[in-house]
Amino acid sequence: MKVVTGVVGNDIHVVANRLIDLSLQARGFEVFNLGVNTYLEEFFDAVIETGADVLLISSLNGEAEGWGREVPLLKAKYKKLDDVIMMIGGNLVVGTGNAEDIVPRYEGYGFDIVCHQVDLNTGLDSLEAMIKERHLEVRNN
Amino acid sequence: MSQEKLLIDVGSTYFKVSTKNSIEQHFRDFNKSILDDLTHKCGQKLEGFDKQDIHICSSANGGLSTLIIGVTNSFSLKYATNIAFNSGINIIDTILFQNIEEYTIPSDLIDVVIITGGINSNKDNFSDELFHYLEKLSYSNVVFVGSELDVPTIKENIENVVVLPNIIDDRLHIVEDSLKNYLTNLYQQDIEGKEDIKDLYNITDNQIFSTPYVVNKTLPFIDSKYSVVNPFVLLDIGGATTDIHYSKDLVDENIVTENEYDRLVFKKLGVYKSKQSLIFAAKNNEFVYELLMHLKVTENIFEEQSDKATKILMQLAIFLVLCKISHYKKAYVNLKLLSVNSFVLTGGITKVLTAEEIENIISFFYKKILNSEHNPATVLDSNYDIWTLGAEGKETCQ
Ligand code: B12
Numbered sequence: 001m002k003v004v005t006g007v008v009g010n011d012i013h014v015v016a017n018r019l020i021d022l023s024l025q026a027r028g029f030e031v032f033n034l035g036v037n038t039y040l041e042e043f044f045d046a047v048i049e050t051g052a053d054v055l056l057i058s059s060l061n062g063e064a065e066g067w068g069r070e071v072p073l074l075k076a077k078y079k080k081l082d083d084v085i086m087m088i089g090g091n092l093v094v095g096t097g098n099a100e101d102i103v104p105r106y107e108g109y110g111f112d113i114v115c116h117q118v119d120l121n122t123g124l125d126s127l128e129a130m131i132k133e134r135h136l137e138v139r140n141n
Numbered sequence: 142m143s144q145e146k147l148l149i150d151v152g153s154t155y156f157k158v159s160t161k162n163s164i165e166q167h168f169r170d171f172n173k174s175i176l177d178d179l180t181h182k183c184g185q186k187l188e189g190f191d192k193q194d195i196h197i198c199s200s201a202n203g204g205l206s207t208l209i210i211g212v213t214n215s216f217s218l219k220y221a222t223n224i225a226f227n228s229g230i231n232i233i234d235t236i237l238f239q240n241i242e243e244y245t246i247p248s249d250l251i252d253v254v255i256i257t258g259g260i261n262s263n264k265d266n267f268s269d270e271l272f273h274y275l276e277k278l279s280y281s282n283v284v285f286v287g288s289e290l291d292v293p294t295i296k297e298n299i300e301n302v303v304v305l306p307n308i309i310d311d312r313l314h315i316v317e318d319s320l321k322n323y324l325t326n327l328y329q330q331d332i333e334g335k336e337d338i339k340d341l342y343n344i345t346d347n348q349i350f351s352t353p354y355v356v357n358k359t360l361p362f363i364d365s366k367y368s369v370v371n372p373f374v375l376l377d378i379g380g381a382t383t384d385i386h387y388s389k390d391l392v393d394e395n396i397v398t399e400n401e402y403d404r405l406v407f408k409k410l411g412v413y414k415s416k417q418s419l420i421f422a423a424k425n426n427e428f429v430y431e432l433l434m435h436l437k438v439t440e441n442i443f444e445e446q447s448d449k450a451t452k453i454l455m456q457l458a459i460f461l462v463l464c465k466i467s468h469y470k471k472a473y474v475n476l477k478l479l480s481v482n483s484f485v486l487t488g489g490i491t492k493v494l495t496a497e498e499i500e501n502i503i504s505f506f507y508k509k510i511l512n513s514e515h516n517p518a519t520v521l522d523s524n525y526d527i528w529t530l531g532a533e534g535k536e537t538c539q
Contacts, residue, residue, distance in 0.1 A: 032313060045213035046313060051263035079239045 001131065002052040004043060006034030007090075008067045013060035016090060016120075020058060023120055027128070029054075040067055040074055047084055054085045054127065062094040068109040075110055085130060089115030089123050147190040148529055150352055151175055151199040151338070155489065157525060158183050164525055166492070176340040187344060195345040198528075199332055200352035205252035205324075208278070210236045212258030212266050217287065220308050220315040221257050227317075228324035241270050251280040253327060255320070256295070256302075259288035260311050266291055272298045282327065286320050325354070352528070353377075353384055356487070359531035360386055363485070366526045370482035370518065374466075375527075377488040378458045385462060391476040416454065423457045428509055432460055435505055448493075455490050456502045463506045478507075479515050487522035496521055 003024055007017050014036050021033045032050050034042060047055050059067070068088070075081055088111045092102050099116050106114040113130060115123040148159045156179065157166040170178045180187060187195070207230045211217030218235050225232055233251060236244050238258060254275070259266035266288055275283070284303045285295045292304055305319040332338055332351050341349060356377065363369050372388035420443045423429045433440060433453075442453050466476045486499060500519050507513045522528075 034313075042215045045215035048213045049216045049258065049263065049309060049313060050260050 001029055001054065002032065002050050003029045003054040003056055004032045004034065004046045004050060004052045005056040005058070006038035006043060007036040007058050007060065008038060008040065008043070009059065009063040010037060011059055011061045011063055012036045016058055016060060019120060020056065023124060024056075027124060040070055044074065044078055044081060048078070048080060052084065053131075054087065056127070057086075057088045058090040059088065059092060060090045062091060064088065064090065064092045065094075068092075068106055068111075071109045071111075085113070085127070085134070086111045087113040087115070087123075087127060089113075089118060089120075092116040145190075145194065147186065147195045149179070149195065149197045149341075150525075150528055151197065151341075152352070152489075153200065158186060159525060159529055160186075164529075166489075174340055175337045176343060179341075179344075192344060192346040196347050197341055197345050198350045198352045198355045199338055199341075205328055205331055206231045206233050206249065207253045207255055207324075208233050208236065208247065208251045208280070209255045210238055210241065210257070210271065210274075212238045212287075216309055216313060217258040221255050221286065221320070223315065224308065224317050224320045225255065225324060228321050228328060230324055230328065236274075238267060238271065241274050244274075246274070246277050249279075251278065252331070253282040253284060253324070254278065254280045256283065256285045256299075257287040257308055259291065259307075260309055260313065261289040261307055262311070263288050264290040265294075267295070275299060284320070284323060329354075353386075355531035356384075356527060357386055357531075359527050362530060363527060366530060367485070367520050367522070369485055369520055372480060373483040373485055374476065374481055375485040375487060376459065376462060376490075378455060378462075378486070378490045383458055383462055385466065387466075387476055391478075391480060419454060419458060419461070422461050426461060426464060428464075429457065429460070431509065432457070432502075432505060436501075452493055452498065455493055456498065458490075459499065459502045460506055463503070464510060467506075467510055478511060479513060481515075481517045483518045483520055485520045485522060485527070487525065487527050491521045491523040 005017070005020055005024065007013060017033065017036060021031050024031045032046055032052060034046055043055055043057060046052070057067075071086075088106060092106065092114070093116070097116065102116045103114045106116075113123070113126055115126075145161050150157050152169075155166055155168045156175070157164060158179075159165070165183070167178075167182045169175070170181075173181065207225050209218060209221045209225065209232065211219075211221055214237065218237065222232060222235060230253070233247055233249070234244070256267070256271070282303065283299055283301065284305060285292065285299070286305050286308045287295075288307060295302055296304065303323070305323055306316065308316050308320055310316050328351060333349060338349060356375075360375065363373075363375075372390040374388075374391070375386040377384040377386070423443075424440075430440070433442070436453060436456065438449075438453055442450050463478070467478050468475050484499075484503060486494075490499075496519055499521070500516075503519065504516060507515050
């Protein structure tokens with residue numbers, strides 16, 4: 001299964017990105033890591049070129065909100081992104097904030113899994129759970 | 142040592158003929174074929190040389206047209222556009238495949254259609270809409286440089302398609318070589334195929350190359366002729382087009398390639414053949430009136446036919462090209478102009494403008510557009526040394 005990942009916007013916090021790459025590989029994913037400083041269009045374009053099933057965006061420095069708001073508009077321009085699992089994690093607001101507000105907001109932007117200050121392994125477990133779930137859905141149809 | 146050589150460069154507006162000690166340049170007479178014109182003006186000189194000592198390159202009417210179809214702007218289209226530009230090809234349009242039905246079909250014959258998209262493990266990047274579109278398009282060549290898994294469908298549906306290795310590798314990086322070689326060869330064949338140019342084989346035994354190719358080959362050795370400080374930009378402002386060649390260090394794109402120097406062609410920026418489109422571009426640039434004022438002329442100069450007017454047009458061409466490659470205009474490529482150490486100027490411009498006149502424009506550009514006092518060195522290749530070096534060097538590698 002293919003995953004495109006990277007850190008969105010002007011964010012240069014690279015440590016999490018490296019760990020995410022390694023953890024995904026350890027779980028058997030084929031990883032396309034766009035690294036830090038990646039713009040939304042590049043993420044979506046990389047999903048198209050690779051045929052990835054999952055897009056996992058990280059944001060650490062507090063920029064996420066601005067980019068999140070752009071997602072619906074940009075995504076609507078693409079015709080082949082509907083089945084992609086969209087996931088975002090890291091520090092999704094400036095400062096702390098609480099997950100009860102943050103998660104629904106990002107879901108509204110079009111993300112399927114939202115991990116605000118969630119431990120990486122917990123986050124990746126929920127990704128695998130969703131993959132399983134979706135496969136079941138496909139089989140049931 | 143080998144005999145003395147005669148080097149000839151045929152351009153769209155004039156040709157130049159050079160020997161070890163002399164260089165002459167003539168406006169072309171378009172009522173004559175190139176060969177007739179050449180023998181008429183330089184017959185005596187030609188007679189002094191054997192066919193094997195005459196070397197010719199040409200930029201006349203050079204240039205193929207291409208239309209590129211890719212699946213994303215950030216990868217397939219960007220990479221193919223980059224390769225096509227570097228091969229000196231004129232891009233008519235780029236088409237994002239998912240919206241292919243919304244594009245109008247160009248009426249002109251396209252020399253080569255480039256289709257690309259997807260890494261090799263990604264299948265079904267294209268569908269019938271592509272084939273429908275191609276049915277309506279008139280083109281001479283079509284090349285596929287996308288995912289390996291799509292090759293069978295592509296071959297089945299597109300007649301005479303040439304298939305080359307994917308230009309995107311599995312890490313989403315660009316792979317240039319095979320497409321670049323293919324396009325460069327097409328360009329070369331196109332130049333050789335022109336009736337006028339074919340005639341020239343009556344006077345030479347050597348292969349006729351395209352001028353930009355020759356110039357690009359010389360760039361790594363440019364410091365043997367001039368004290369040029371890297372990184373540099375070379376501007377070749379001609380009658381029909383303006384070419385720039387630049388050190389790769391100046392590009393902050395994440396495209397990683399092996400070539401040290403790249404080239405861009407601005408098709409519609411020349412001071413004779415494409416003078417009208419140059420003026421049009423100038424009138425649409427918000428700083429041009431200030432520039433004209435700075436040069437102490439008014440826009441009436443565009444209507445004039447004088448040496449002064451030619452000078453101004455050339456100065457405008459420099460300014461417009463700089464704008465096009467700066468962050469001021471988001472164009473195909475933005476160069477880090479604040480890091481440029483030298484500007485090298487070659488071509489007809491060196492016969493028309495002095496170093497001061499050129500520096501004047503360059504510093505106006507830096508101040509106005511980049512708000513900077515940066516002042517790169519200007520080097521004038523007024524004796525066509527760059528071209529001579531390339532043309533001479535050419536046959537030593539054969
Ligand atoms: C090191 C660091 C830097 C270094 C970065 C060096 C580098 N190239 O990586 C430098 C000094 C350059 C830097 C700069 C800045 N930083 Co800083 N930085 C940190 C610091 C101290 C550690 C980050 C780190 O590497 N952690 C280790 C990794 C492993 O942990 P992590 O990044 O949190 O990632 C884990 C989880 O978040 C999670 N995760 C991440 N992404 C995802 C995605 C998913 C889907 C899931 C499930 C999980 C997940 O998994 C990771 C592994 O467990 C943090 C504070 C902190 N202690 O976290 C601040 C911090 C991230 N930085 C911060 C800020 C504000 C900045 C600056 C804006 C400061 C400034 N004013 O200039 C700049 C921004 C620069 C830029 N353009 O991005 C803030 C962000 C605040 C916010 N979001 O509101 C923090 C939180 C500090 C703070 N408390 O204020 N920073």
